[in-house]
Amino acid sequence: MKALLYKNNHLSNLLKSFSIFSVLFFLLNPGHLYAQSHKRSRIHIGLVYPLSSNGSNAARDTNDLSLNLIAGVSAAERGPAIAGVSNIIHHDATSVTIAGFSNHLGGNASGALISGVLNTYKGGSGAAVAGLGNIAGGSVSGIQVGGIVNTAKNVNGVQIAGGLNKADSVSSLQVAGFMNLAGNTKGSQIAGFLNIAKKVKGVQIAGFLNVADSSDYPIGIINLVKNGEKSLGVTLDENMTTLLTFRSGGKVLYGIIGAGYNFRNTDAVYAIEAGLGAHTFQSGNFRLNLELAGTTLTKFKRGDFWKTSLRVLPAYKIGSRLEIFGGPSINYSTTNTAEGRDLVKHYISKWDGKNSGNQMGFYVGYMAGVQVHF
Structure with a gap:
């Protein structure tokens, strides 16, 4: 009888331990539960892929919060994503994304992208700030601030770079320490040395040279305007x-x-x-x-x-x-x-x-x- 009670108590303790372990596993690793159904994973905590709470399924998970000591990988981010070195997000990020070195998005950024060196993304309506540069493959309706270079297809916002800004069209403002390159510009270009654009409806201000097909208000020592x-x-x-x-x-x-x-x-x-x-x-x-x-x-x-x-x-x-x-x-x-x-x-x-x-x-x-x- 004592032996039977001992076995029952021991089994009960094992079940309790297993239950506690299951709860902890769920809190730290919810991606394993939902990875196959592609539902959202609440919190993603890790060191570097795949050493994280989302494990090898991290690239298929969408998170409300991501904290990674070195680098994080995810499908999308709906909340803050912070990494010591890099964030790699295959689709969109809708909140602030911060990395010590770089952020790489396959989709759009509607929040802020902040990195010590580089941001690459498809486009978006947020702010992108990087020590070296911001590279957007599509349209940007927010602001790009880069220490050296900013590139985008269409900019309905502001580009500010220590060296170069490049865009197919600009609807607001380009400010560069050295050079601005744009197609049609409805806003203004300000550069320490050179501005190049096609049709400019605003003001071009350059320390030395402005080049445009059409620009009524160039401010520079030399202004090569095709119809000027x-x-x-x-x-x-x-x-x-x-x-x-x-x-x-x-x-x-x-x-x-x-x-x-x-x-x-x-x-x-x-x-x-x-x-x-x-x-x-x-x-x-x-x-x-x-x-x-x-x-x-x-x-x-x-x-x-x-x-x-x-x-x-x-x-x-x-x-x-x-x-x-x-x-x-x-x-x-x-x-x-x-x-x-x-x-x-x-x-x-x-x-x-x-x-x-x-x-x-x-x-x-x-x-x-x-x-x-x-």
């Missing part, structure tokens, strides 16, 4: 500085770059100019241009003459290519040489820097020129 304007000209100002200039831009804004020689100085004789202009009024062959430009006279050694000029330049076109222009300017100059001090005879106002040794002042001048359009 390009001209070579010769100008002369009040200081006897003669410049060969290249003006280029759209129907409204244009850039100015020039180089030449000053015939009044004996030392600082080499001239360089850069600036921006705008066509403000046009009637027939007559138009009025406003220009803001900076000009320096130098001998490429210590000692220079600098001036910033605001010009009002009436212009008249003779025939289809030749244009003459000229008008007054208001100028601010600064110089640290005796030659530069003698270059301007009449100032509206001038003063000397207390410690720099520079002479600064405002004066009225002029510019006249002729240019050929091509």
Whole structure:
């Protein structure tokens, strides 16, 4: 009788232990229960595939929460997914996805993708932030922020990259430290060096060069717009500085770059100019241009003459290519040489820097020129 009671108690304890084990197994590994029916797995915890609570079935499971020390693999993520190195999601992610190195999605991301190096995904409406870059194969309606590069097919949002942004079309804004590439752009492009687009309805701002089929508002030193304007000209100002200039831009804004020689100085004789202009009024062959430009006279050694000029330049076109222009300017100059001090005879106002040794002042001048359009 005692032996029978002992056996019954022992069996009861085994059943209790098995029940507790079953509950723990279910909580930590629900994917085994539902993997074949492809239902959702609540929580996915692991080290690296397949060492996780979803085991070898992880690639077929959809999770509400994924926490993986090294890397996680899943079919889809409906909640946060966090991995020390990488998240590999075969379909969509609808919440925040964070990885120390990279996130890779076969589908769309409607939440946030955040990684230390790289995000690759089909498209989506969330934000993608990566230390190196974001690569989207389809359309993006959120924001891409990459340390080096962002690429997408269509962007209805913002691309911000330290190096390069590339998209077939952009409906909002591209900002790049070096270059933006786009097809049709309804928004604006801002780049440290170069913007390239087809039809631009917004503003192009580049530190040096804008290229487009159509762009009325390019802001850059050189703007190569197919249906815009390009001209070579010769100008002369009040200081006897003669410049060969290249003006280029759209129907409204244009850039100015020039180089030449000053015939009044004996030392600082080499001239360089850069600036921006705008066509403000046009009637027939007559138009009025406003220009803001900076000009320096130098001998490429210590000692220079600098001036910033605001010009009002009436212009008249003779025939289809030749244009003459000229008008007054208001100028601010600064110089640290005796030659530069003698270059301007009449100032509206001038003063000397207390410690720099520079002479600064405002004066009225002029510019006249002729240019050929091509």
